[in-house]
Amino acid sequence: MEEPVVKLEGLTFTYAGSETPALKDINLTVRPGEFVTVTGPSGCGKSTLALCLTGFIPHSFDGVMEGKVIIGGRDTRTCTAGELAGIAGLVQQDPESQLCTLNVLDEVAFGPENICLPPDIIKERVKWALSAVGLSGFTDRLVHTLSGGEKQRLAIASVLAMRPQLLILDEPTANLDPRGCREVLSVIKKLHQEQKTAIIVIEHRLQYLLPFSDRLILMEEGRITGEQQPQRFHYYYPTFKVKDDQQTGSACPSSSHDVDGKSALSNKPLLAVEDITVKYEQKIALKRISFSLYPGETAAVMGDNGSGKTTLLHVLLGICKPDQGRVFFDGEDITGAGVSRRARDMGLTFQNPNHQLFERTVIKEARLHSHFLAADLEQSLKRVEQLLERFDLSSYREQVPFALSLGEKKRLTFISVLAYQPPILLLDEPLVGQDMERLELLLGAINEHRRQGGITIMICHEPPVVKCCCQRVLFFEDGNLIFDGPTEEAFNELARRGRDEYLPQSCFAPEAVKGAMMGS
Amino acid sequence: MIGVGRLKKNGRPSYSINLKGFLPGLTYMPGETTLHRLHPLIKLELLICYGLMVFALPHYIPGLCLLIILLAAYQAAGMGLTFFWRKLRFIIIFGSLIFFVHLIFVHKGVLLWQSSLLGLQLQIWSAGVTDGLSLLFRFINIISSSYLFVATTDPNSLAYSLMQVGLPYRFGFMLITSLRFIPVFYMELSQVRNAQMAKGIDLEGFSLKKFSLIIRYLFVPLVVSALSKVDSLTISMESRAFGLHQKRTYLEQRSFTRRDWLQVILVLGCSLAFYLVMHRYI
Numbered sequence: 115m116e117e118p119v120v121k122l123e124g125l126t127f128t129y130a131g132s133e134t135p136a137l138k139d140i141n142l143t144v145r146p147g148e149f150v151t152v153t154g155p156s157g158c159g160k161s162t163l164a165l166c167l168t169g170f171i172p173h174s175f176d177g178v179m180e181g182k183v184i185i186g187g188r189d190t191r192t193c194t195a196g197e198l199a200g201i202a203g204l205v206q207q208d209p210e211s212q213l214c215t216l217n218v219l220d221e222v223a224f225g226p227e228n229i230c231l232p233p234d235i236i237k238e239r240v241k242w243a244l245s246a247v248g249l250s251g252f253t254d255r256l257v258h259t260l261s262g263g264e265k266q267r268l269a270i271a272s273v274l275a276m277r278p279q280l281l282i283l284d285e286p287t288a289n290l291d292p293r294g295c296r297e298v299l300s301v302i303k304k305l306h307q308e309q310k311t312a313i314i315v316i317e318h319r320l321q322y323l324l325p326f327s328d329r330l331i332l333m334e335e336g337r338i339t340g341e342q343q344p345q346r347f348h349y350y351y352p353t354f355k356v357k358d359d360q361q362t363g364s365a366c367p368s369s370s371h372d373v374d375g376k377s378a379l380s381n382k383p384l385l386a387v388e389d390i391t392v393k394y395e396q397k398i399a400l401k402r403i404s405f406s407l408y409p410g411e412t413a414a415v416m417g418d419n420g421s422g423k424t425t426l427l428h429v430l431l432g433i434c435k436p437d438q439g440r441v442f443f444d445g446e447d448i449t450g451a452g453v454s455r456r457a458r459d460m461g462l463t464f465q466n467p468n469h470q471l472f473e474r475t476v477i478k479e480a481r482l483h484s485h486f487l488a489a490d491l492e493q494s495l496k497r498v499e500q501l502l503e504r505f506d507l508s509s510y511r512e513q514v515p516f517a518l519s520l521g522e523k524k525r526l527t528f529i530s531v532l533a534y535q536p537p538i539l540l541l542d543e544p545l546v547g548q549d550m551e552r553l554e555l556l557l558g559a560i561n562e563h564r565r566q567g568g569i570t571i572m573i574c575h576e577p578p579v580v581k582c583c584c585q586r587v588l589f590f591e592d593g594n595l596i597f598d599g600p601t602e603e604a605f606n607e608l609a610r611r612g613r614d615e616y617l618p619q620s621c622f623a624p625e626a627v628k629g630a631m632m633g634s
Numbered sequence: 635m636i637g638v639g640r641l642k643k644n645g646r647p648s649y650s651i652n653l654k655g656f657l658p659g660l661t662y663m664p665g666e667t668t669l670h671r672l673h674p675l676i677k678l679e680l681l682i683c684y685g686l687m688v689f690a691l692p693h694y695i696p697g698l699c700l701l702i703i704l705l706a707a708y709q710a711a712g713m714g715l716t717f718f719w720r721k722l723r724f725i726i727i728f729g730s731l732i733f734f735v736h737l738i739f740v741h742k743g744v745l746l747w748q749s750s751l752l753g754l755q756l757q758i759w760s761a762g763v764t765d766g767l768s769l770l771f772r773f774i775n776i777i778s779s780s781y782l783f784v785a786t787t788d789p790n791s792l793a794y795s796l797m798q799v800g801l802p803y804r805f806g807f808m809l810i811t812s813l814r815f816i817p818v819f820y821m822e823l824s825q826v827r828n829a830q831m832a833k834g835i836d837l838e839g840f841s842l843k844k845f846s847l848i849i850r851y852l853f854v855p856l857v858v859s860a861l862s863k864v865d866s867l868t869i870s871m872e873s874r875a876f877g878l879h880q881k882r883t884y885l886e887q888r889s890f891t892r893r894d895w896l897q898v899i900l901v902l903g904c905s906l907a908f909y910l911v912m913h914r915y916i
Contacts, residue, residue, distance in 0.1 A: 233887065468858060
């Protein structure tokens, strides 16, 4: 039998300053050519495991490590990350921050150059690695001109060029749209089929990976827990229930508009845009967009990266001035109104929460919107307290917001907007990084807002969530609104256009996932 | 120099730190001219020699000659005088201001002209004219030559060339990664500004309190984001053996050919000849 590429024996690691170990008694063996998928809720130790497998722990992170980590026959206690470079390669979550050179060719050649290979061998490896990820024609392209999916494939190629025995991918699709996600996952599949490299993928989107994974490892609270409590993981979107104050654990809202104390559907739109066009330099970001939204509607905005989704939210709030067209709120033309005026009626949360955390403590951050925008500050501050409690953030109230996990930061920015009760919520991928329980809470709050007659416009890449919670879909392609209509019709239209990655059917039913785990 | 400007076009970025007001479009502009194709290190040698001559010949006649040579180089690089004026207008206006200050306040040499205006005695002396012109040319020449160097030299190619002739590669990659992250941070800056506006932080008008708020709310998220990117970048580079060995190899060899060496000697020879001729004259 071949020597294992990875052999972990009783691995426990505790970060300096922390009392709880991030990894507890991990035992794991991975053989050459094996494909292992690791999944688990946020903060369960998956990324720490990746750092242990690449030798960054114990050499670059302070903490106490116990047990043995043998990678390609080398003990990581005596072997640094650089020395393991030709054995284990790591691709991280954010494609933007892991590329260090200006063009594609230099990026892929970077690793082989560092290990002093002669130019003709480097050339061979670059050619091979680029072809393995489908970027053969991209050698002269500048890195910053690539799309998210292309950047992530480039990151994989740059690691592959080191010819590692073990390739570790830490949530490689987390920051990608469905198209980029499909590109990257098909590259991973191809690598597994064509190369003998052992692959460990840390991932939430299991629906694509399970069919060709040899093993599925589940982690919780720093331990490998196998198939225990699988219902808590993200891929169970199709079964979730929406919890709100009125209807705890009720089924998802149907497409009917059951707005409290109001008619099923108001005749007067609360928000309307007419003929909006936005140009950036030579490119048209939005082209003659028109639609109206009525009280009690939750609309999903879908489409590939760069299709104009975020620009639309910015136009609505006034951050981005349209070159043409008008925006109406409650019948009033607000096209010329300033952002701070509009922000009283429209609360926006951004895709990257790090860009909108300004204060030194969680409580101050949660109150920040209210201080500038609330009509009744006292009530709004009371609501902040209730929301912190409801969204499991009250224990962090005096902590620095930047120390929170991604999912917690997302909830914090959501709370700060929700607290001052704007009639319109503009949410840019609010569900990223949430486990099942928190996801239900967030969707419950959106549903509650809807029941009170509010509008939510949510950029969302999760078709099951859209299917369950949104009455309407606005689908964008290259700045054009190519579909605007009820959710069911939207999915039919997307299926007709062959955009399978946007269909809820592409996700696994729970039974399928359970079956896969039982088989592992 | 960094300016804070409000770019209203298309609504973003709104407030952003930029160089546009001072040196518009200070960036590499790809081209196929002889100057573009010249080895980056020879261009660096040219820039250094040019800079040395600007300082070694503190007189307006060599200054004027150097400016004429520079304008010819702009023409040769396919940019021309219109480009020179359009991009470097601010520098020329600022240089002219220096000239006028000298013209009015230096009272040495021969009195050339005097007049009385609203009770003020205005005098123009010969040293005021020559010193003013000398400084004007020096100022324009130094900045414009650097501008031309940046506009015609691919920074990536320059960094790799420097590393291949002995610059420690860690320094070379400091330059490359900085260049790599300029567009990233520029984008992040505009996103942070957008987030400030979305929170209702009104930046219209000016007050000290408002200014301190902008700075605090701008730099905290930017610094945190930069640090997190640095962490990720370090892991990415180290996992590809960066820093493992004292030396590294390069896929693209940018070593000197015989022709390049001849050009090096030619640049040195011409610079020396120019210096000797001018030095004798002044």
